[in-house]
Amino acid sequence: MSERVLLVTGASSGIGAALVRREAKPGVGLVIHARHSADALEGVADEARRAGARVETVLGDLVESDTTDALVAKTQQAFGRLDALVANAGFPLLKSFEEGTDADIEYAFKGNLFSFFRLTRGLRPLLKTTGNGRVIALGSYTAHVFRTDMPLFPMSAASKGALETAVRSLAIEFAAENTTVNCVVPGHINKDAGTRDGVSEERINQFRHLIPLGRLGEPDEVAALIQFLISRDASYISGQIMHVNGAMI
Numbered sequence: 001m002s003e004r005v006l007l008v009t010g011a012s013s014g015i016g017a018a019l020v021r022r023e024a025k026p027g028v029g030l031v032i033h034a035r036h037s038a039d040a041l042e043g044v045a046d047e048a049r050r051a052g053a054r055v056e057t058v059l060g061d062l063v064e065s066d067t068t069d070a071l072v073a074k075t076q077q078a079f080g081r082l083d084a085l086v087a088n089a090g091f092p093l094l095k096s097f098e099e100g101t102d103a104d105i106e107y108a109f110k111g112n113l114f115s116f117f118r119l120t121r122g123l124r125p126l127l128k129t130t131g132n133g134r135v136i137a138l139g140s141y142t143a144h145v146f147r148t149d150m151p152l153f154p155m156s157a158a159s160k161g162a163l164e165t166a167v168r169s170l171a172i173e174f175a176a177e178n179t180t181v182n183c184v185v186p187g188h189i190n191k192d193a194g195t196r197d198g199v200s201e202e203r204i205n206q207f208r209h210l211i212p213l214g215r216l217g218e219p220d221e222v223a224a225l226i227q228f229l230i231s232r233d234a235s236y237i238s239g240q241i242m243h244v245n246g247a248m249i
Contacts, residue, residue, distance in 0.1 A: 002081075006084045007084070008020055009033040009086070010090060011032035012032075012040035019226050021223075023053070024052065025053060028053045029054045033057070033062075034059055036059070056074050058071050081129055085133075087137045091108055096154075100155050104155055116163060120181075124179075133174070135167075136182055136229055137182075138185075139241065140156055140185060143164065167181050182238060184222060184229070184244065186244050187211065187244065189219055192219075210248065213246035215246065222244045
C-alpha cells in the first residue's frame, strides 16, 4: 500500500517531470499524465519506478472529458486515495488577438479551466479521505505581465486568469475538508529539448534583459516550490498565487 499518492498532469517533461523525480521513492504512488508524448511519459515513469515509486500512466488530451474521467478512475482503482493533485499540464496559445479564433479561445478555457474543475470535482472525495489534501494549479505569467515590449497572448492570459480565480474560490470551498488549494505561476522556464508549445529562444532573447535575474528559470526551481506546497509543512497556506519568475513584473 502506498503511503502517499500524487497525481501530476503534464508530467512527460519540464516542471511535471521534475516534480515526479523529486517525489519518487518507496512508499509513494504516482499517477502521471501526458497529452501525446507516450515515450517520454514512459521514460519518466521508468525513472520513478527505479527510485522505488509505484507508477500508473494516463495518456490523453485534458480538453476531452474522457481523459479527466480516466485519471480519476485510474487513481481510484490503483490507489483508492489521493494526497495531492498537481494540475500542471499547460495549454499555451501563443497567438495574438488578431490571430486567435473562437475555437482557440474555447480550447484555452477547456484545457486550463474546465479540466481543472473536472479533476477537482472528480478527485475531491479521494483528497477528502486523507484529511490533508493538496491541490496545485499551474498559472502563467501571461496573466500578470502586460508590457508593450513583451509579447502578449490574450487567450492564454484570460484562461489562466480565470484559473487563478477558481483557485481562490476552491481554497474556501475545500477548507472545511482540510484540503489546501494554491496556484504556482512560472515565468519564462527552460523547455526540455524537443518539446513544443514554448516561446522560441529567438523571441525570448529579444526580452531576456527584462528578467531582472538575467536568465530563464529551470523546471526544477518551480518543482521545488510545488513540492513544498504539497508537503505537510505548507498546511496553513491556501488560496495563494505564488510566482517563480526571476523578479519579472
